Amino acid sequence: MTDFDPDRAAAELLHHADDDLTSGQPLGPPIVPASLYVLPGTPTGPYQYGRWTNPTWDATEHALATLEGASVVSFPSGMAAIASVLCSLVRSGQRVMLPSDGYYTTRLLAEQYLRPNGVIVEECPTVAMAQADLAGFDLVFVETPSNPTLQICDLNALALRATAAGAVTVADNTTMTPLGQRPLDHGIDIVVSSDTKAVNGHSDVLFGHVAGRNPELLEKVADWRKVTGAIPGHFESWLVHRGLETLELRFNRMCDSAEVIASRLVGHHAVRSVNHPGLDTHPQHELADRQMHRYGLLVGIEFADATAADAFAEKAEFVIPATSFGGTHTIADRRARWGDQVPDGYVRLSVGCEPTEPLWAAIEQALDTL
Numbered sequence: 001m002t003d004f005d006p007d008r009a010a011a012e013l014l015h016h017a018d019d020d021l022t023s024g025q026p027l028g029p030p031i032v033p034a035s036l037y038v039l040p041g042t043p044t045g046p047y048q049y050g051r052w053t054n055p056t057w058d059a060t061e062h063a064l065a066t067l068e069g070a071s072v073v074s075f076p077s078g079m080a081a082i083a084s085v086l087c088s089l090v091r092s093g094q095r096v097m098l099p100s101d102g103y104y105t106t107r108l109l110a111e112q113y114l115r116p117n118g119v120i121v122e123e124c125p126t127v128a129m130a131q132a133d134l135a136g137f138d139l140v141f142v143e144t145p146s147n148p149t150l151q152i153c154d155l156n157a158l159a160l161r162a163t164a165a166g167a168v169t170v171a172d173n174t175t176m177t178p179l180g181q182r183p184l185d186h187g188i189d190i191v192v193s194s195d196t197k198a199v200n201g202h203s204d205v206l207f208g209h210v211a212g213r214n215p216e217l218l219e220k221v222a223d224w225r226k227v228t229g230a231i232p233g234h235f236e237s238w239l240v241h242r243g244l245e246t247l248e249l250r251f252n253r254m255c256d257s258a259e260v261i262a263s264r265l266v267g268h269h270a271v272r273s274v275n276h277p278g279l280d281t282h283p284q285h286e287l288a289d290r291q292m293h294r295y296g297l298l299v300g301i302e303f304a305d306a307t308a309a310d311a312f313a314e315k316a317e318f319v320i321p322a323t324s325f326g327g328t329h330t331i332a333d334r335r336a337r338w339g340d341q342v343p344d345g346y347v348r349l350s351v352g353c354e355p356t357e358p359l360w361a362a363i364e365q366a367l368d369t370l
């Protein structure tokens with residue numbers, strides 16, 4: 001565990017812009033929908049063209065940077081952030097390690113765009129990655145806890161071994177947010193995040209970011225955005241800035257409820273198994289204790305089959321059948337419908353911000369009908 005103080009970080013996040021505030025200014029950042037800026041003579045200054053820089057992106061990146069303790073480049077989605085890293089830091093002939101059990105679109109990106117362009121891509125289960133033979137790899141990408149099976153990789157061990165092998169390390173921290181887990185503090189070079197999930201948290205925007213403390217790496221990522229035009233919208237940036245203000249409240253409520261719900265699901269006759277890093281039956285529970293500040297808001301529930309899982313998702317009051325996670329509403333997603341290598345009846349439950357007891361009562365009532 002790092003000596004990070006989440007309460008202090010949340011307070012600093014809320015006050016990240018205080019030094020820039022002068023009398024009469026609005027507290028929140030302005031939305032600046034600019035494609036161009038007035039620019040006479042030799043181009044100078046931070047704002048020259050809308051694809052390069054924008055004051056609303058800057059405000060949101062500053063907030064995210066305060067939270068990450070690192071430089072941040074923002075993107076229009078989590079996948080745009082991941083693509084920026086994999087495409088700007090890896091060349092033809094280089095070797096990349098990806099998790100075989102993480103978010104499937106990252107593997108799809110490798111399949112459709114890295115491999116055809118000469119990058120050698122290998123896959124490894126999340127739990128085995130820190131012990132894998134990393135010799136000859138140029139970039140090692142990990143996602144922990146992995147989505148959807150919540151497998152955990154030892155970030156300290158991975159960072160040490162990958163760095164010794166000469167590889168750049170990247171961690172997808174989407175399932176935890178910087179309040180729940182700090183990959184950069186464990187020696188990982190780059191964090192990627194889908195802020196579509198808990199960071200924004202209101203299911204009304206797609207967004208992503210890349211964070212890191214190595215200026216050279218971040219420069220390449222920023223240059224990728226500038227040249228490819230994979231830029232965030234000003235309004236979306238503003239929404240994420242607003243969402244961030246309540247991240248700590250939402251994240252703690254969701255994690256608290258997830259712990260309660262996971263423990264109560266255990267032993268219910270309609271449930272075959274429960275998967276949550278906070279349960280002492282989770283195979284990497286001790287590692288979770290050492291590495292994560294919270295156990296997260298996701299709970300894996302295995303039902304007897306797809307019919308039972310779908311019935312649960314549709315019947316439970318206060319639970320919405322949908323795909324995504326980290327928002328204010330509790331969401332149930334049967335992952336086999338997307339081709340994930342999980343049992344047909346495996347549901348990824350994203351515990352929302354509903355007060356815990358009514359939410360549990362709704363879940364229990366639906367379970368009792370199965």
Ligand SMILES: Cc1ncc(COP(=O)(O)O)c(C=O)c1O
Pocket residue numbers: 077078079080103143147172174175193194195196197206207208324
């Ligand atoms: C772990 C993880 N990383 C990245 C992404 C991609 O994020 P986005 O949908 O914002 O592109 C997702 C989306 O579900 C995800 O679960």
